[in-house]
Each structure stands twice: as C-alpha cells, then as structure tokens.
C-alpha cells in the first residue's frame with residue numbers, strides 16, 4: 288500500500304510551512320509532488336487557515352503603473368524659427384543653413400509679391416521646381 292503521492296510526516300510538515308508562508312496551493316503541490324486537490328484536502332483536514340488570494344493585493348499595485356506617454360516635444364530650431372516668422376507673411380521664409388545647426392535661419396527679405404519668398408529665392412524655388420520635373 289504505497290503510492291507516490293503518499294503523505295508522510297516530512298511532507299505534512301512542509302505543507303504546513305509552505306502554507307503558512309503563503310505559497311499558492313498549486314505551487315505547494317508542485318513542490319511536494321502531489322496534486323493541488325491533494326494539498327487543499329490535506330490542508331483542510333489539518334485545519335490550516337483558509338487561503339485568501341495572495342494575488343489580489345499585488346494586482347492593485349500594478350494599476351498605478353506610470354504612463355510614460357511624454358511626447359517628444361523637442362523644440363527644433365526650425366519649429367522655433369517658423370513660429371517667429373508667422374507673424375509676418377511679408378518676409379521671405381526661405382530656410383538658410385542646416386536646421387540642425389544654430390546658424391539656421393530664414394532669409395527674412397521682403398517677399399516678391401504673390402510669392403512666399405523674396406525675388407531671389409522665389410526665382411531659385413521656381414528654377415528648382417522646373418528642373419526637377
């Protein structure tokens with residue numbers, strides 16, 4: 288009359304220890320090599336205190352997970368410059384220099400009537416557009 292899942296004093300002691308440490312029933316069964324039902328039944332017969340779910344409290348903590356939704360709001364030089372020239376539609380906004388560099392700026396000359404750029408740059412834009420087509 289011997290089976291693999293026989294309870295002996297060592298196992299019972301361990302069950303009691305693990306139970307009191309708050310391990311999940313399934314985990315205790317795993318560690319003792321018995322089924323979850325066997326652990327639960329044994330614990331019940333041993334009069335061990337009923338288990339409250341150890342997970343519920345841990346889950347609540349995770350609800351306050353920080354949301355790192357910060358939009359990359361890097362003010363690029365180009366953006367700043369664009370903003371500053373928007374007050375006037377009469378200035379040439381032809382970009383000069385590298386937008387990533389500090390020396391970047393807009394032309395700022397008076398525009399050629401009907402064009403967004405000064406005469407020099409509207410000519411340049413016009414020429415480029417024609418050559419690229």
Ligand SMILES: [Zn+2]
Pocket residue numbers: 379380381394395396404405406407408
């Ligand atoms: Zn210009």
